[in-house]
Amino acid sequence: MSKLTIALPKGRLFTPVVNILQQAGIVSRDFSDDSRKLVLTDEENQIDIILSKAVDVQTYVENGVADIGVAGKDILLEAEANICEMLDLGIGGCRLVVALPEDRGITDLSQLPPTGRVATKYINVAQKYFDQQGIQIEVVKLNGSIELAPIIGLSDMIVDITSTGTTLRENNLIEIAEIAKSSARVIVNQVSYKAEYSRIKEIVEGIKRVISEKSSKK
Numbered sequence: 001m002s003k004l005t006i007a008l009p010k011g012r013l014f015t016p017v018v019n020i021l022q023q024a025g026i027v028s029r030d031f032s033d034d035s036r037k038l039v040l041t042d043e044e045n046q047i048d049i050i051l052s053k054a055v056d057v058q059t060y061v062e063n064g065v066a067d068i069g070v071a072g073k074d075i076l077l078e079a080e081a082n083i084c085e086m087l088d089l090g091i092g093g094c095r096l097v098v099a100l101p102e103d104r105g106i107t108d109l110s111q112l113p114p115t116g117r118v119a120t121k122y123i124n125v126a127q128k129y130f131d132q133q134g135i136q137i138e139v140v141k142l143n144g145s146i147e148l149a150p151i152i153g154l155s156d157m158i159v160d161i162t163s164t165g166t167t168l169r170e171n172n173l174i175e176i177a178e179i180a181k182s183s184a185r186v187i188v189n190q191v192s193y194k195a196e197y198s199r200i201k202e203i204v205e206g207i208k209r210v211i212s213e214k215s216s217k218k
């Protein structure tokens with residue numbers, strides 16, 4: 001059996017995804033001692049797990065250095081990588097939204113002026129969305145703390161993900177439009193999908209089983 005490589009994001013999705021992989025019997029090792037390692041090896045199951053920034057997972061998978069990966073739909077929409085999207089894991093749920101300061105008194109996209117400045121990590125998603133709405137925007141690319149931008153006058157609006165809504169609320173921002181819903185997806189390299197079809201299918205089916213068991217327990 002040849003080794004398969006799975007790229008996982010290091011952040012908030014790592015632990016829940018590893019739990020799913022363990023429950024599905026895809027990996028059987030405890031990785032908790034490997035706190036700074038970036039390649040985690042499970043010899044018994046012939047799996048290497050590589051740990052990456054969430055935005056980079058699809059790059060590894062698209063380039064074939066990872067056969068399988070897990071990435072948020074938000075990131076997949078932004079990158080439009082050539083990969084096979086196989087499965088919705090039903091975790092990491094959030095929404096990509098347009099938000100602006102509450103005190104502007106705008107509650108709907110139709111009330112926006114025809115031009116504006118938008119701060120975001122999701123520059124392609126934002127540009128495409130506002131083009132479709134016929135609103136001319138200038139995009140300011142940031143890599144985090146997006147909600148800060150309208151507070152300090154760097155932008156009029158933001159495009160960012162929201163989950164509980166706490167970050168928007170605590171920064172006096174309100175959502176005026178939803179662009180897309182997001183959750184974590186299993187993605188597969190297009191060549192691996194064909195070359196390793198039966199093994200990848202087995203892995204995907206194993207994950208599906210765990211997810212459906214979890215959802216039936218809810």
Ligand SMILES: Nc1ncnc2c1ncn2[C@@H]1O[C@H](COP(=O)(O)OP(=O)(O)OP(=O)(O)O)[C@@H](O)[C@H]1O
Pocket residue numbers: 009010011012013053054055071072073074075092093094144161162163164182183184
């Ligand atoms: N607050 C949130 N609630 C639920 N899901 C979220 C939330 N923030 C992000 N996500 C989802 O989890 C994925 C990974 O987010 P995470 O914060 O781990 O990485 P990141 O945003 O790249 O952070 P960092 O720059 O610290 O690595 C996102 O692409 C998104 O799909």
Ligand SMILES: O=P(O)(O)OC[C@H]1O[C@H](OP(=O)(O)OP(=O)(O)O)[C@H](O)[C@@H]1O
Pocket residue numbers: 143144145146147160161162163164165166167168
């Ligand atoms: O609606 P909430 O539950 O408050 O979650 C939304 C926040 O979570 C993410 O930030 P993250 O914690 O990844 O930090 P970041 O600003 O560095 O991206 C996102 O960018 C929002 O700021």
